[in-house]
Amino acid sequence: MTARGSRLLPALAWLTLFAATLAWAAELTDVDPPPGERRHAPAHAAPPAAPGPGVRLPPARRPLPAAEPRRIDVPSLGLSAPVVPRPLDPSGAPGTPPMEMAGAVGWWQRGPAPGAAGPALLAGHRDTGSRAAVFHRLGDLRPGDAIDVYRSDGRAARFTVEEVRTLRRAAFDARLAYGPRRSGRAELRLITCAGAWDEAARAYTANVVVSAYLTGSGGR
Amino acid sequence: MGALRTTLSCAGAAAAVALTPVTGAFLAEDGDVAVAPVAPRPGTDVRVTVSGCGGRTGTAASDAFVAEVRLTGTGTDGALTGETRVRTGVRPGAYRVRVRCDGVPERLTEVRVADARGDAVVPGRPASPTAPVPAGGGGLARAEAEARARAEAEAEAAAPGAAQTVTGVVLAGVAAAVVVFLPRTARTARTARRRRAERR
Numbered sequence A: 001m002t003a004r005g006s007r008l009l010p011a012l013a014w015l016t017l018f019a020a021t022l023a024w025a026a027e028l029t030d031v032d033p034p035p036g037e038r039r040h041a042p043a044h045a046a047p048p049a050a051p052g053p054g055v056r057l058p059p060a061r062r063p064l065p066a067a068e069p070r071r072i073d074v075p076s077l078g079l080s081a082p083v084v085p086r087p088l089d090p091s092g093a094p095g096t097p098p099m100e101m102a103g104a105v106g107w108w109q110r111g112p113a114p115g116a117a118g119p120a121l122l123a124g125h126r127d128t129g130s131r132a133a134v135f136h137r138l139g140d141l142r143p144g145d146a147i148d149v150y151r152s153d154g155r156a157a158r159f160t161v162e163e164v165r166t167l168r169r170a171a172f173d174a175r176l177a178y179g180p181r182r183s184g185r186a187e188l189r190l191i192t193c194a195g196a197w198d199e200a201a202r203a204y205t206a207n208v209v210v211s212a213y214l215t216g217s218g219g220r
Numbered sequence B: 001m002g003a004l005r006t007t008l009s010c011a012g013a014a015a016a017v018a019l020t021p022v023t024g025a026f027l028a029e030d031g032d033v034a035v036a037p038v039a040p041r042p043g044t045d046v047r048v049t050v051s052g053c054g055g056r057t058g059t060a061a062s063d064a065f066v067a068e069v070r071l072t073g074t075g076t077d078g079a080l081t082g083e084t085r086v087r088t089g090v091r092p093g094a095y096r097v098r099v100r101c102d103g104v105p106e107r108l109t110e111v112r113v114a115d116a117r118g119d120a121v122v123p124g125r126p127a128s129p130t131a132p133v134p135a136g137g138g139g140l141a142r143a144e145a146e147a148r149a150r151a152e153a154e155a156e157a158a159a160p161g162a163a164q165t166v167t168g169v170v171l172a173g174v175a176a177a178v179v180v181f182l183p184r185t186a187r188t189a190r191t192a193r194r195r196r197a198e199r200r
Helices: A003-029 A174-178 B002-009 B011-019 B139-158 B162-199
Strands: A069-074 A079-086 A105-108 A118-123 A146-151 A155-168 A186-198 A203-219 B028-030 B033-036 B045-050 B057-061 B069-073 B080-085 B093-101 B107-113
Touching: A003 B162, A069 A118, A146 A186, A146 A203, A155 A174, A155 A186, A174 A186, A174 A203, A186 B139, B033 B093, B033 B107, B045 B057, B045 B069, B045 B093, B057 B080
Parallel strands: A079 A105, A118 A186
Antiparallel strands: A069 A079, A069 A146, A105 A118, A146 A155, A155 A203, A186 A203, B028 B033, B033 B045, B045 B080, B057 B069, B057 B093, B069 B080, B093 B107
16 A cells, blocks of 8 residues: 555545534534524513613603694504504503504594603504504514604604513503603503413403603604 | 593592583693593583692683683692683694693693594593503414424424434444544554565
8 A cells, every 4th residue: 555545545534424424413403493483582571671771862852732643653663554543442441443454553542642742652453363463563662763653733753762561461550551651741652462362361461562752853 | 640640649630520510521631730621522611720830820721712721729739720611613633732830831731622422532431541452363372372383393303313313323433433443554554664665
């Protein structure tokens, strides 16, 4: 056997072994992530999102005169939806649009208007019996995100998210959900369902409540 | 601050409800300004109650009112209150109420004039929301549960099977063999070459 041959053999052996090991490892770890797993975690798993040290929230702007909301845009969620006035439902909850209008958002018509002083309440569905609805990604909002509400007076009211909170139905604190955070400000609450689906009660076990306040206006 | 606090702590506002001969004892309140009822019909009485003022008098003005409201002290907890009437010809909708009194900056609230039927001012229904929102049909939750079950099944299927384990063990064995035997073979070959060279 020549000197070159004696060196070639171990090199070939190592190469073959290496390739075989690679193939084996690739086969072992080749697991496709299940659908949905890569997207956002479910809203109920998220802790209440308060502004972190990196988020500097803008100052509150003086409230606007009252005018009815017509449309809501949430750029960070790619959401744009019509707003319809709704009364309270018989249980005392701010009314959502009927299921046939699951792409629209309900505004509690007896409460403050978005942009006027006080907390304006906008409630929307998370899903219907079969598919996602207008507010299905509400729990993904984070402090500092923008919400625009277009109003009947031609103005656009810009709100900045300051908190995203999940409240359990079982120990529901209406004051925390619907009451003002700071007196005199124009505030906005976006509310939908969160938590686990209770098949027996045919309801979700929690609400996710996004709190925002007026930080700018435009249009007209 | 909010109708909730009104019902709990603002005695002046509660008294205003009792005095106002209009159906629907609802209050619109922003800061410490209350308009009762929150949705008066055209031509009916409204009462404005303000707390937190420094002095004994103030005013509340709105395009929806026939005249400016003169606010005066009621003697209890420093709240100022006054009455006026909603204009008969006013169109239903939201109107700004501008409140001025001594010692504090001007405050704004709104009065929502109802239509002639009284719009959905239903007695016995809560004035402000008290219940969580029922805002779903469970479609997403069911889809998520199915996705989770599918993922678990896939993870189980993807765990190393018997064949893969055997392959791994064989590969490890070959690697060990190569590490142990190859240098020896190489050494033997080198020694043989050296011996051949010496013989020559």
